[in-house]
Amino acid sequence: MPPPTAADAWLTGRRFGAVIDAGSSGSRLQIYSWKDARLTRSDPNAGSLDTLPKVEKGTQSGEDWSYKVEPGISSFGDNTEGIAAYLAPLLAHARTHIPPALQPETPLFLLATAGMRLLSPVQQAEVLQATCHFLKFHSNFRIDDPSPAGSCGSSVRIITGEEEGLFGWIAVNYLMDGFVGTGRDRQTYGFLDMGGASTQIAFEPGQEERERASNLIDVRLRLLDGHEVNHQVFVTTWLGYGTNQARERYVGKTILDSESSRSPSTPVASEENVLDPCLPKDLRLTESPIQSEEPDTHPRKPHTLVGTGSFEQCLQQTLPLLNKDAPCPEDTSCLFNGVHVPPIDFSASHFIGVSEYWYSSEHVFGLGGAYDVVQYERAASEFCARDWADIMREHRASREQGRLGGDGQVEQSGHVVDVGRWGDNVEIPRLQMQCFKAAWIVNVLHEGIGMPRLVDPGGNSTTAGDKVAEQAQSKGLGRPTFQSMDAVGDIAISWTLGKMVLEASKEVPPLSASVPPLQDPLDDLKFTDDSPVSPIRPPFLDFDAIEDQLTHRLSSSLTRQALGFSPIAFLFYVFVVGMMVFVMFRLRHRLRSTIRRIHKKNRYDLSEGYAMEEAQPLRSPSSLPWSPSTSRLSFQVLQPLKSLSSSLGSRAFRPPPIKIHSHHLPVRSSHFSPIRTSPIRSLSTPVLRAQNGLTAPDAANGSATAFVPGSPRLDGGSSVSVGSVSSLSSRSRNSSQMNLTSLAARQTISRTNSTMHVQPGGSIRYEH
Template identity: 65%
Template sequence: MPPPSSANSWLIARRFGVVIDAGSSGSRLQIYSWKDARVVDGGRALNALPKVEKGTQDSEEWSMKTEPGISSFADNPDGVAPYLAPLIEHARAHIPPSVQPDTPIFLLATAGMRLLSSKQQADILQVTCNFLRSQSNFRLDSASAAGPCGSSVRIITGEEEGLFGWIAVNYLMDGFTGSSEDRLTYGFLDMGGASTQIAFEPSHKEQDKSENLIDIRLRLLNGREVHHKVFVTTWLGYGTNQARERYVGATVDTHEAHRLPPVSSAEEVVLDPCLPKNLRLPVSPLDTFSSHPKTPYILLGTGSFEQCLQQTLPLLNKNAPCPDTHCLFNGVYVPPIDFSASHFIGISEYWYSSEHVFGLGGAYDVIQYERAASEFCARDWTDILKQHEVSRQQGRLGGDGQVEQDGQVVNTGVWGPQVEIARLQLQCFKAAWIVNVLHEGIGMPRIVDPGGNSTGHDNKAEAQAQRMGLGRPTFQSIDSVGDVSVSWTLGKMVLEASKEVAPLSTEDRPLVDPLDDQPSGTSVIKPVRPPFFDFASIEDRISGHLPSSISRQSLGFSPVAFFFYSSLCIILLFLYRMRHRLRSTLRRYRRDHDFGYESYSLEDGTRSPSPWSSSPNRLSFDPIFRPIKHLSTTLGSRPPRLPPVQARSYAPSLRRTRNSPTRSFSYPLAKSPNGLSTSDTINGTATAFVPGSPRLSDGNIVSNGSLSSLTSRSRNSSQVNLSSIGPRQMTSRTSSGSHAPIGSLFLEE
């Protein structure tokens, strides 16, 4: 369809934003929009956040989903472009071209991508960034430490999901209006296939004692900022799908430990109380969550919800060591929660497992929920399939398993087309897992006083919840409020719309994402960045060649990381022990190079620049070797010992054969650092510097008068008397009592 026309009154001063939720099972594109803050009418509307709503006038066109998850392209990154093409085309078709360059687009990947190796993550993000830059005009961040497209294309942490979801829930429930004393906020629970999150604002009393609180800043339309301190944490591997895999692995291991001697059948049957009765479900060999041989198994459902609750309870790992004073499960610290005053809202799997099959979405009653789950699990699988087929043929759209006529429920167990077979197969397990997470994990009481607490805050919470169509229970599952779906993507867009509001003062800090707003080094939650060394991927490649006794699961730490850091420590210790020898070697190397360059200068009579020269007009390696030299002189605790100097006194004298002036010749040499030539004249006689010649403290060559106090490296002096030999003949070297400085040549006329 063509893009909407700018002549449409709905589009006047409208801003847009696009978010792609790249989850573990699929990627969903969502288009949001809001009015420009500069055109919003005054009054009460200014004391609220920007009104973020669906980004299309057609309520069904604002969202689009594609499957599978983007993480499925880990081994085929080139498949990302055609995978994302329908989503980008959908966004381009519903956002006016004139505003697309100002429309931010975000592809934020969640738990599925977090399970990949760092190289796989980097490859997918790079291909995604390249595709979005070349195939769309939407606004993308520049490359940064967050990724090739900055914060526009990246992997978000489970904590960020929780924070964005917390913003979305309280935005829809008007939790950000009113004064700070009367403001009410709801806790947020989210459960996906791979992880589960919790985010809530502790009471003022608990905030003073709580740790690791995240400061969330938002800006109202009047420019005033609102602040909340929120605790958030995530449990990776505790989503329904990952928990199911761990459960199956533990169930098969238990079967292996208690089974009778092997039989001749090609497959083994394992009883599973978390499947509907008589459902036979084949299981592929489990390499990750089970240590049993790679044998095909058949899970046979026994349909006992009570046994399923018992067998899934150990998956919470309640006995894990707690590093702090208060932990919920798997050793994760969470501040104490006062459920008499705190109200939680759950989305995603909390809604799907309650509403789509049981028809119990909304206010949560544990007794009613467990009764519905027990009845469902105990049903025969063939009966469930029959009911599902009837529902599909009749086109039932309720999705709640009930058929109503004239306001009366006339049938149950009838589901709409959105309830797939896979959902019905795992519904018993997912229901048990949710019950255990809520009550045994988070600690929500199973019985809540219907009267509850009668404080003013609770009365206001009840009135607000009723006004928004929600009840007053401690926990309730929802999918949408009004016509807006509750999702962490909505929270991200509320934050982006809030960033566009002008602050009251120019001194106000700009709004940023919560994790980027924490003081350096204070937050224990770090953004997802591929590590410099990907130990996990190395372990994956070599795990099949290592015995199970030295695996990460057996040792409790990474053996590859241990080997790497141990080797690094050994190398550093070796270098430290060899520091004196290394320093001496470095000094000898520099001295030999200095001698070689100066020797060449003496032989050819030309000025040869030394690489160690500090002259600004010559090539110099001092900046390179200065740090090494400094390191070599500071590592050692004592300097190397030098042989004692044997001082002998010489009385050098200069002999002239005639009274005629003596012509002195010296080879042109490199200048010393003080600008003088290394060839000086002593008593009218030219002297040339030879490496090893003694010098004074000012750098000049020692004169005849000073030479007696030092030791010369050469004990012979040479004189050439041209009058005593024929032309072009040279006298032999003599040893006489008279010595001239080494390197001096006298030519007699």
């Protein structure tokens, strides 16, 4: 079937979204659509805008909006090369029914559930990576960029049981108009979901409980008029409390109880018979204690369960499976298995159950819809007490007459061509397990969740399912406390619908640009140790999976149970630390030289700072007279002398001997002080200042002259005059050479005529 064309009126202003529900038995593509909110706002015939966008099937007619492939994507955990061929039909179906021009703006999600949760984290990561690569590079649909959620962001990932419950809660309240109304007029429905492996609950607590609770999830949705509705929802899941896993635990417990009551003198038969009240009368099934709590107390050999057909005894024997005695956190309320749940006010909270709640009520008993526990238990008691042979005769007759009901679907080439029919592989197991499932649902609803039993004081024999709503209204309870449902109109209640309601709500323009964009509830959640939901993020390394492969090769003393920690993780970290030590040992010489260079550089920077402050010459770090053991005071005292000695002994420049003739020079005797002094300042202080009366007449012309090392000499070899020296010294206070006059200021020189000769090499000789 070609995609709709632009001339199609139904397509005008229509938006699309697609979800692949990757379950344990298969993956189902579901296409949804809704009208663009901008066009709806501008339509004068649109009606009230205080509702959410209308999300409906993504095709105009037929069941083409849904397409399923088998088996589950989790079966490719060890063969990711087959994922491309597995997903190709789903992707082709989506391209066929969504216009090509709209595909780039159509979000496509593949959200995996229970089957993928059972894989190891490494297998999960490999399957998600292969799926992301195929969807991103073989379609034009909108796929999220990489994020902490995965390589395709939130478009391809594994969702938790809590997320399923949260999306289901949105779907139920969307279909039941739970988001319509304002203030106290708006009452949302609670959501109950039970599958084969787990069961979930999601509901909005009362106002007082919302103020006290800290583990609620904020759900933000935007109406067509731009206003937002906010709800705080509690959601949790019980793993292992679905019908199939509960049955496995029940079988193990029943066999163990039978073994414990058997007399030791009784011979052990190869196949033992165990009475089972949760099977129809005289039904015989051969099973093994798959999940027995004490597997070593008895061999896991087959046992034949023989049905006794007692629904009342089945209720009693399945009740301990709820684990009501499990410890509950202090100052909190728990329902069963020690799971905290805020108190539920059933006079105001009304629940809708899907999946097994619907199947176990409607397909055998015909009691789907408003729930009455008395009528339900009566139907279950009658069914369980019937002979299995009688049940099979009625089943065959119903099938021949085409009256067999059920949720089964007949599919051809992935298309649903008929509904309400069961295949033999589904019909018979359903009839076999109906008695147990009915007892399990009653216990979960009333003993587990705490739903009150509504009993008619006038007698229960007249209660009928279609009168429950009217009866509840007459008792002042309003809507039925609980009802099982499968669809509203032609839209099935599914968590995928709730996901699409969120996506449609995100596309509604807000009233103000300052309003933050809508996010999935879990994307807005800051995950901590006490978060109500923890996302599934496959880790980089899966030590548990490695241990599972190596446990049979290890002795019992090296297991996690014996050591108290993971030996595989311990060896891994020891290996990492060992590799780091080995690399550092091989690079020890380079590391040592690098540390030395850094150390010398720091010493040079410190000495350079001192030299710049005192106008000392700057040298390479190798010639520094400083060492870490030298105190700061000794550095201040010795640095000028060492700098002078280095200056006088420099081979780069050796000036000729200098003669200074003094005729009764009034030179003061200055005492050497450890206080830091500048040699340039000492040059001008004792000699060049006129107020001191210090002159050095030249022997030839009587002019006062002095030689400044490092300064230019005039033609003819004459020295720079004192005036020039004064001006030069004022311009060259940062000169790298030392003036001898600074030395003269630190000596006691005779006032008589004397001649001082500075010999090469730095020695001094006086002549009188």
